[in-house]
Amino acid sequence: MSNPAESLYNIRILDEFADKKSIIHDVHPLMKVLTTGAYLLVTVSFSNYELSGMLPLIFYPVIIMTLADIPMVPVFKRVLLALPLIIGIGLFNPIYDKSPMLVLPWITISGGWVSFFAILIKGFLTILAALILIATTGMTRIASALRTIRIPGVFIIQLLLTYRYIAVLVEEAGRVVRAYSLRSAGEKGIKFRDWGSLTGHLLIRSIERAQRVYRSMCCRGFTGEYHTGREKGIGIGDILYFAGWSLSFVIIRYFNIPEMIGWVMMGVRR
Amino acid sequence: MHMADALLSPAVGGTMWAVTAGVAAYSIKKVQNELDEQKIPLMGVVGAFVFAAQMINFTIPGTGSSGHLGGGMLLAILLGPYAGFLTMASVLVIQALFFADGGLLALGCNIFNLGFYTCFIAYPLIYKLIIRKGYSTGRIFAGSLLAAIVGLQLGAFSVVLETLFSGITELPFSTFVLLMQPIHLAIGLVEGLVTAAVVAFIWKARPEIIEKAASGEKLGGLPLKKVLAGLAIVAIITGGVFSWFASTYPDGLEWSMLNTSGKEELEAPDGIHQTLASIQEKIAFLPDYSFKKVSTDAPETEEAWPAVNAGTSVSGLIGGAMTLLLAAITGLIIRSIKKREKASAV
Amino acid sequence: MSHHIIQANNLKYKYPDGRQALNGVAFRITHGESVGIVGANGAGKSTLLMHLAGVLFPDEGEIRIGDVPVTKKTLPLIRQRVGMVFQDPDDQLFMTTVYDDVAFGPRNYKLPEEEVEKRVISSLNTVGILHLKDRPPYKLSGGEKRAAAIATVLAMNPDILVMDEPTSSLDPKSRRRLIRLLQSFTHTKIIATHDLDMVFELCERTIVLKDGRVITDGPTEKILCDAELMEECGLELPLGLQGCPVCGTKKPI
Numbered sequence: 001m002s003n004p005a006e007s008l009y010n011i012r013i014l015d016e017f018a019d020k021k022s023i024i025h026d027v028h029p030l031m032k033v034l035t036t037g038a039y040l041l042v043t044v045s046f047s048n049y050e051l052s053g054m055l056p057l058i059f060y061p062v063i064i065m066t067l068a069d070i071p072m073v074p075v076f077k078r079v080l081l082a083l084p085l086i087i088g089i090g091l092f093n094p095i096y097d098k099s100p101m102l103v104l105p106w107i108t109i110s111g112g113w114v115s116f117f118a119i120l121i122k123g124f125l126t127i128l129a130a131l132i133l134i135a136t137t138g139m140t141r142i143a144s145a146l147r148t149i150r151i152p153g154v155f156i157i158q159l160l161l162t163y164r165y166i167a168v169l170v171e172e173a174g175r176v177v178r179a180y181s182l183r184s185a186g187e188k189g190i191k192f193r194d195w196g197s198l199t200g201h202l203l204i205r206s207i208e209r210a211q212r213v214y215r216s217m218c219c220r221g222f223t224g225e226y227h228t229g230r231e232k233g234i235g236i237g238d239i240l241y242f243a244g245w246s247l248s249f250v251i252i253r254y255f256n257i258p259e260m261i262g263w264v265m266m267g268v269r270r
Numbered sequence: 271m272h273m274a275d276a277l278l279s280p281a282v283g284g285t286m287w288a289v290t291a292g293v294a295a296y297s298i299k300k301v302q303n304e305l306d307e308q309k310i311p312l313m314g315v316v317g318a319f320v321f322a323a324q325m326i327n328f329t330i331p332g333t334g335s336s337g338h339l340g341g342g343m344l345l346a347i348l349l350g351p352y353a354g355f356l357t358m359a360s361v362l363v364i365q366a367l368f369f370a371d372g373g374l375l376a377l378g379c380n381i382f383n384l385g386f387y388t389c390f391i392a393y394p395l396i397y398k399l400i401i402r403k404g405y406s407t408g409r410i411f412a413g414s415l416l417a418a419i420v421g422l423q424l425g426a427f428s429v430v431l432e433t434l435f436s437g438i439t440e441l442p443f444s445t446f447v448l449l450m451q452p453i454h455l456a457i458g459l460v461e462g463l464v465t466a467a468v469v470a471f472i473w474k475a476r477p478e479i480i481e482k483a484a485s486g487e488k489l490g491g492l493p494l495k496k497v498l499a500g501l502a503i504v505a506i507i508t509g510g511v512f513s514w515f516a517s518t519y520p521d522g523l524e525w526s527m528l529n530t531s532g533k534e535e536l537e538a539p540d541g542i543h544q545t546l547a548s549i550q551e552k553i554a555f556l557p558d559y560s561f562k563k564v565s566t567d568a569p570e571t572e573e574a575w576p577a578v579n580a581g582t583s584v585s586g587l588i589g590g591a592m593t594l595l596l597a598a599i600t601g602l603i604i605r606s607i608k609k610r611e612k613a614s615a616v
Numbered sequence: 617m618s619h620h621i622i623q624a625n626n627l628k629y630k631y632p633d634g635r636q637a638l639n640g641v642a643f644r645i646t647h648g649e650s651v652g653i654v655g656a657n658g659a660g661k662s663t664l665l666m667h668l669a670g671v672l673f674p675d676e677g678e679i680r681i682g683d684v685p686v687t688k689k690t691l692p693l694i695r696q697r698v699g700m701v702f703q704d705p706d707d708q709l710f711m712t713t714v715y716d717d718v719a720f721g722p723r724n725y726k727l728p729e730e731e732v733e734k735r736v737i738s739s740l741n742t743v744g745i746l747h748l749k750d751r752p753p754y755k756l757s758g759g760e761k762r763a764a765a766i767a768t769v770l771a772m773n774p775d776i777l778v779m780d781e782p783t784s785s786l787d788p789k790s791r792r793r794l795i796r797l798l799q800s801f802t803h804t805k806i807i808a809t810h811d812l813d814m815v816f817e818l819c820e821r822t823i824v825l826k827d828g829r830v831i832t833d834g835p836t837e838k839i840l841c842d843a844e845l846m847e848e849c850g851l852e853l854p855l856g857l858q859g860c861p862v863c864g865t866k867k868p869i
Contacts, residue, residue: 019750051586142367196466214308217710219698220720263589
């Protein structure tokens with residue numbers, strides 16, 4: 001995420017998805033956060049060798065994304081960008097674990113490869129779940145979920161302020177870097193002797209901005225406390241949403257559904 | 271490096287969440303007690319600054335490559351440890367949500383790895399110790415540089431431990447450490463130099479910013495005792511996880527231990543696999559089936575994951591394909607229903 | 617309506633770096649007046665405005681809003697009466713949605729949420745951007761940001777509006793819209809600006825600052841047409857009063 005324009009676009013597009021209206025968008029943000037948490041826990045609790053068992057977890061993102069009208073392509077692109085690290089670590093498994101694991105009539109696959117793909121799928125699903133949460137909820141409602149569980153206002157307001165000023169400061173940093181590169185022949189980054197002054201100027205300007213923001217907050221009666229409007233209540237529907245998904249996740253965790261389907265398809269009985 | 275959800279076990283992820291939440295709650299209390307409401311917008315905007323500064327490519331002298339700023343140490347120096355930790359947490363929350371950097375379950379680990387060591391270890395024990403004798407460009411430079419490097423080394427080591435306790439990777443401990451620490455020494459050097467250059471610049475231009483932040487708490491304000499007590503708690507909790515982990519996933523732990531010791535004893539790569547294979551045969555408790563690998567999983571899932579033979583493998587494959595197909599069909603059905611609803615509504 | 621009178625007596629203020637920004641500023645502004653404050657960069661305009669809103673406090677002299685002196689103690693009262701619009705709307709719009717931003721002030725005064733909502737809706741309606749209430753600020757255009765910043769102040773129901781460069785970085789159409797909007801307000805208005813043409817249209821009275829002092833204070837028409845005085849203070853005649861760049865003829869005053 002070293003490209004300012006790209007990272008701003010990233011935030012912007014997810015905000016735009018969060019602005020849409022759908023059944024999923026209407027669910028209480030806290031229940032969505034909890035559902036995401038349950039999903040993540042169940043996903044990572046699958047062991048490295050339960051490749052087929054974790055596949056039904058894909059239903060969650062598919063259903064949410066279609067119900068919430070979130071296009072697949074831009075979200076999947078984001079997931080792919082985050083995967084290389086997981087691949088990097090995961091690739092050590094096939095190197096260190098060469099014991100045969102999956103024996104198919106035409107090929108034998110080692111445990112390392114199975115666990116590599118398991119890590120890959122887990123990475124894909126967990127990253128997707130986080131993106132889906134923000135794409136259907138948005139930062140403002142995530143903050144209201146945090147307030148519902150009584151996270152202190154100090155933390156929430158500075159989280160929101162950070163989020164708010166990313167757009168402003170990233171643009172500013174982009175302008176500074178552009179101005180720098182225009183005057184430094186062919187240099188790709190910032191030269192060592194300019195590290196301090198370039199970044200430092202940007203920082204001083206940010207600190208001055210913080211002071212102006214503080215003043216404008218004071219002018220509107222800020223005294224260190226963050227007051228919010230009424231939070232949306234949690235309805236029965238919201239609780240059912242969480243309970244329903246959690247139950248499905250547990251079922252997926254304890255029954256290897258794909259294998260059951262496989263047995264039925266092959267007409268083999270245990 | 272950011273820890274990723276996929277490399278974590280629920281136990282390690284959950285514990286680190288709890289530890290981080292504890293540190294954050296304590297920090298919030300401290301920040302509220304300071305009663306400096308001006309600090310709140312400062313934290314917010316400087317957090318956004320760290321985000322923006324991460325976009326800047328710093329050319330590393332003598333190489334063609336470039337490095338980035340992480341920001342943990344800079345935040346501690348500018349805001350003090352408590353506000354610095356909270357601000358780093360905010361930055362990481364936003365990164366996890368919008369950029370899928372790390373992940374939500376790994377957030378606890380990441381805030382701890384990148385925020386705790388910098389703000390509560392490197393800052394008081396290194397930066398403030400060096401600065402104690404008074405400010406000078408040299409001391410500020412040395413202090414920030416060293417603190418940033420140490421902070422990142424500790425963070426990287428923490429990543430190794432968290433990954434190994436999770437038991438997801440087969441990477442042996444020693445290899446992993448040998449891989450992570452040098453890489454993060456290089457990253458830390460860039461991080462430290464950028465931090466030092468910025469802090470030294472600000473100190474020259476606007477000394478009050480740097481001095482005010484540090485005057486908030488004297489070295490005595492964050493005594494060694496407290497830090498050590500905190501660490502002890504962390505150690506106990508981590509130990510707790512370790513043992514919990516050990517009792518819940520005995521095979522997984524055994525495996526990572528065996529792998530590690532195997533690596534240490536035998537250097538020839540073929541040797542490792544031979545030993546491993548023989549160990550596997552010994553502990554394979556379902557020798558009749560066509561897989562020789564013990565599932566690293568808890569016993570309850572054994573029913574869900576019956577012994578694998580060729581038939582099982584094939585059925586798993588077919589079933590998996592069917593599942594994905596069904597998921598796709600479900601998506602298409604929902605989409606077409608929604609379209610019809612929309613059409614009828616218009 | 618005596619409580620809307622703004623009285624400044626011998627204001628002096630020095631910044632921590634030693635710069636004397638205000639050096640004995642005095643004036644009296646009565647209810648419903650529109651006053652333009654003009655002067656070159658660094659003349660002390662912004663510093664003066666900060667004093668009016670109680671963001672900075674004078675080293676010497678005092679400011680009274682009605683019968684109340686501006687001190688740390690009276691701030692809550694002062695800040696309800698004086699609404700300050702900052703130069704950069706990005707400094708004023710610090711929340712994640714326009715609605716929350718406009719509601720920030722009323723909520724700080726712990727008004728019931730129904731009243732907060734009423735005020736937010738009516739303020740946004742006044743500035744004509746009710747349809748943008750759920751937008752994040754970074755998705756607004758320059759003119760919309762300015763309107764939102766003004767709405768955040770209006771929601772506090774102030775009697776006095778203090779504005780720092782309200783027309784800076786606006787395109788001509790947005791600037792025109794803003795001037796019309798400000799014309800429709802009945803508040804006492806104090807506007808610091810370099811946009812002399814706006815002062816000419818909007819303010820019947822002008823105060824000229826130079827080096828932290830009031831150089832002149834009087835009817836706008838008289839002051840802004842005084843080419844010599846304008847030159848001396850680092851300003852120039854409003855464009856509307858200058859010669860036509862094509863044919864060179866002057867507008868009759």
